[in-house]
Amino acid sequence: MSAATPSTPHSESHGHGYISDKARYLARLKRIEGQARGIHRMVDEDTYCIDILTQISAITSALNNVALGLLDDHLKHCVAGAAQDGGAEVEAKIREASEAIARLVRK
Amino acid sequence: MSAATPSTPHSESHGHGYISDKARYLARLKRIEGQARGIHRMVDEDTYCIDILTQISAITSALNNVALGLLDDHLKHCVAGAAQDGGAEVEAKIREASEAIARLVRK
Amino acid sequence: MSAATPSTPHSESHGHGYISDKARYLARLKRIEGQARGIHRMVDEDTYCIDILTQISAITSALNNVALGLLDDHLKHCVAGAAQDGGAEVEAKIREASEAIARLVRK
Amino acid sequence: MSAATPSTPHSESHGHGYISDKARYLARLKRIEGQARGIHRMVDEDTYCIDILTQISAITSALNNVALGLLDDHLKHCVAGAAQDGGAEVEAKIREASEAIARLVRK
Numbered sequence: 001m002s003a004a005t006p007s008t009p010h011s012e013s014h015g016h017g018y019i020s021d022k023a024r025y026l027a028r029l030k031r032i033e034g035q036a037r038g039i040h041r042m043v044d045e046d047t048y049c050i051d052i053l054t055q056i057s058a059i060t061s062a063l064n065n066v067a068l069g070l071l072d073d074h075l076k077h078c079v080a081g082a083a084q085d086g087g088a089e090v091e092a093k094i095r096e097a098s099e100a101i102a103r104l105v106r107k
Numbered sequence: 108m109s110a111a112t113p114s115t116p117h118s119e120s121h122g123h124g125y126i127s128d129k130a131r132y133l134a135r136l137k138r139i140e141g142q143a144r145g146i147h148r149m150v151d152e153d154t155y156c157i158d159i160l161t162q163i164s165a166i167t168s169a170l171n172n173v174a175l176g177l178l179d180d181h182l183k184h185c186v187a188g189a190a191q192d193g194g195a196e197v198e199a200k201i202r203e204a205s206e207a208i209a210r211l212v213r214k
Numbered sequence: 215m216s217a218a219t220p221s222t223p224h225s226e227s228h229g230h231g232y233i234s235d236k237a238r239y240l241a242r243l244k245r246i247e248g249q250a251r252g253i254h255r256m257v258d259e260d261t262y263c264i265d266i267l268t269q270i271s272a273i274t275s276a277l278n279n280v281a282l283g284l285l286d287d288h289l290k291h292c293v294a295g296a297a298q299d300g301g302a303e304v305e306a307k308i309r310e311a312s313e314a315i316a317r318l319v320r321k
Numbered sequence: 322m323s324a325a326t327p328s329t330p331h332s333e334s335h336g337h338g339y340i341s342d343k344a345r346y347l348a349r350l351k352r353i354e355g356q357a358r359g360i361h362r363m364v365d366e367d368t369y370c371i372d373i374l375t376q377i378s379a380i381t382s383a384l385n386n387v388a389l390g391l392l393d394d395h396l397k398h399c400v401a402g403a404a405q406d407g408g409a410e411v412e413a414k415i416r417e418a419s420e421a422i423a424r425l426v427r428k
Contacts, residue, residue, distance in 0.1 A: 029147040036143045040136040049181040050203050056174045057210040067163045072419040074156040083404030096157050098393040103164040104426045179312040190297030205286040212318045243361040250357045254350040263395040264417050270388040271424040281377045288370040310371050317378040
């Protein structure tokens, strides 16, 4: 970010820095946090139930989109990377990806 | 609506105050807001993608549970209330409840 | 169906005959049954996985739509009817409707 | 992989034959087809709506499980295989896998 930051703390080489366009995810998550706060306020102010439900569907959709984006990044970087490296790692990577997908689908 | 209707039949004096145990919903939504903030931090710190996905599934589940609780309250109070009163109101109430359910199911 | 059928075979008074436009549901379910048979054949013939998944999403969507339609009918007839009759019945009806909704949402 | 492997590593000679334990999928899909037929009969016989919804949730769950199993096979065979082979193919494979996952999650 600045010349005073010589190291790259979350680079590819250490950490999991595979998330493409991190700033965009962070902005979306900031918005989701605001939506959650908004739902709290709606309940507190006795907003009409159907309007609260609409907001909950919106935030759930937004979270699903973030999850699907992260999963796509994960398949591209971690899973494909492990497959290229070969070895047993790829099986473990695919197993945990499949479990994460199942949690998203079943909810 | 008219001078002949002095009372508000389906509310606790103001708002739609039909939510049972509001304090409990507010506590759950506070927790959800904290979870959303946590996911933002996880992305910012390059947490392992699968762990972020697990958190997103948890928050989505929690939001679904809040929605299902609110919907149950809504059916009990608004829809059943409108049905007891008779008239065209109940049809409109059921239509909007069905639309809200569809948004939750389809997501 | 014919002049020889003077009675209403699936009326409110016997059976649960509340389903509006039953012929349309039956046609949709016939189509869904055919889709299920089609997926069986695709797996049997080693069709490309992604194409099978597309078909599964289509059938799941179609089933969700049938479920949402039936639920809407149920709210209109059984739940609203029980509310008009008053008594404890309506609470039980709403509880079972809410449980059915939860199963659809959580899946 | 090596000269000692004369056969075709990612297929069963024709089709996409990557589905592990095909007989088990076929049996599950036969059962799902029977469930679909059962729902048709339930509607035809004016079965109580909530019981029909329970069956629809069961079949949707069963379909999701088939889809998640096929997707896992797909990641293991097609996606990991393409990654090992290298080249542009893997990107296309991951894109279509991600799109299929999105359809399952959003429904």
